[in-house]
Amino acid sequence: MSVSPDSIATPAGARLLVVDDDPTTLTLLQQVLQGDGYNVAVAHSGEEALLHFQAGLPDLVLLDVMMPGIDGYTTCERMRQLDPHHDVAIVMLTGADDYDSIDRAFAARATDFITKPFQWRLLLQRVRYALRTGRANRELRLIRTRQAAARRLARLIFFHYQLDDDALIWSDSNLPLVEGSVSAPAHFHQLVELVPPTDRQRVDAAIRRARVYGEPLDIEVPIVVEGQSFLLRLVGQLGHIGSDQRVLSGALQDITVQRRNEQIVAASQVLHEDGTGYSAT
Template identity: 30%
Template sequence: MVIDDDNMLREIMAETLSDDGYTVVQACNGREALELFENSDTELILVDVMMPVMNGYDFCKALRKLPKGCNVPVIFMTGQDDVEAIERAFDSGATDFIAKPINWHIIGHRIQYTLRASRAMREATLNSKLLSDAQRIAKLGNWSWDTGTKEMHVSTAAYRIFGVPRTSPGIFYQMLRTAIQPDDTRSFDLAIQRALDDTPADIEIQVTPPDGISRSIHIHAEHVPNGKATQLFGTFQDITERKNAEAEIRQLAYYDAVTGLPNRTLFKEHLQVALHQAQRNGTKIAVMFLDLDNFKRINDSLGHKAGDELLEEVSRRLQQSIRTTDMAAIDKPGVSGHSLARLGGDEFTVMLTGIKDLHHVSVVSERILKSLSEPVMLAGNRVVVTSSIGVAIYPEDGSEIDSLLKHADAAMYQV
């Protein structure tokens, strides 16, 4: 089921999932979705946060109170990717969280893995034998924990997931706390507190057990029905393969296969983030457009292998030419420091943010051209490559991505 008041996004999502073989039910708000859910066999729900009539948070809370709605996976879709919004979604009973704009390349895989985990959980409750088999196949282990004693009792599958031998409940708990990466400790504690407050909690964390092999673990936690206030139970699931698959998909979707640089799509996403920051801070951005002169002639005369080697060498020299001080975008949230990209063919782009003196842009341009003019050995031949650079400055030359790229392309010149 897809729930969103944005008709276009809802239709695109439905068409995308239908192409993947899913039957899709649509609703434009939470109240309509609850009515449809009662008369359907919905296995997974994608829901927007902000909607008229009933928003995503209230819908999820109401869904979890329905007899057949307590275990249905609910994935929130929203542009609100701050910690508070995420925690509120999970507090409402969300299973997972996807930020807008939707990555259409991986949404089918994300749903596939979510459904797989959900079905495994339902089947695991049938009897103890099915539970044991499902845990082994799905890399899923169960646990129970009295938080007052700091002793965690776990299944055989849980020991297997963490790569440790069977040990005492107290020692396993200490191992778990030590294995959790520091950045995930607070999120883990918050999830446990939600469970203690009678709200089922789900979290994905990174752990490094005693064997030194880093793993991605999904943890589900609930308060024991009619149990003591400190009693919890839940599951561990090793989702390392899923995370690795998502990373591979992202690599294919957002990075150039020859140079390993961000591609046009990722560059434009990062440029959009940088533009928002520049608008807010009143700063300038330089977009530099580069192409290699006579690249086609080199490709044709020396072969495509030599052409790829040239692109790799150009990529390496560009990265060396752009110093850390040039990349004001580094370590900025949402930008990831990617200021260099290959758009395709022999075209590259460089983004410089936080520009205070336009002379600095000229210095960087000259540094790049000097580096690229050094001879390259290709297929036993000493080749000299020249390049051209065009520069566009935000906001003087445009305030939109496409206008800046077009201006930089049109302004191509030899420094």
């Protein structure tokens, strides 16, 4: 049995909320969407729609612009307050060629818009596209959340240094220190300024060789922040974005605890080797 591309594209069991004050339009939308396999709830006003939204986030909202009471723009803005991560796709229903309404819909942080009168096949395709976009946004946010948690556990931060623009961009706003907090430097020279004077020339030279000559960057960087000493590992590699923009990309990790534990293990081994506390088997 063959399966049409349209049926493959329809997310099974997706929950839709349709909001329109016109009973005829509302009934038609409900019938068409249910016929395409969606679970559809309806609301006749913005106030009623917000009650549905608060009771349980749908996967997508079809929201009319012009309604009595609070209009579609205000309803959309309030929904975004309840859904700050934009997990729910919100598609505004506007009049044809009403460019002001379209601009206001996006200003209210709508996902997309559909113009009236409806072309039903196009409406179904736009609904599917908006659902896929919403799902992709949720998955991306989940991946970023997991990555951020992993970086915190590993005390790791990533950077991109755009050589042509002299712009240093970090994945987090602060350096990943085991204790204390300091803002990630806007330039490499600010990082070097945190290094004790005896090591500054070595660190600065390694960064310069990576920037100018493309040498792989892999050095241990001691820094002092508010009287506390830390040991960081800085790694990076010169590359390109597109055909011409040069970028030094890499990572910075706080290895203070790792080195401290290695020293404890090494000291313990020395004690055993010189006979102190050693028992032969």
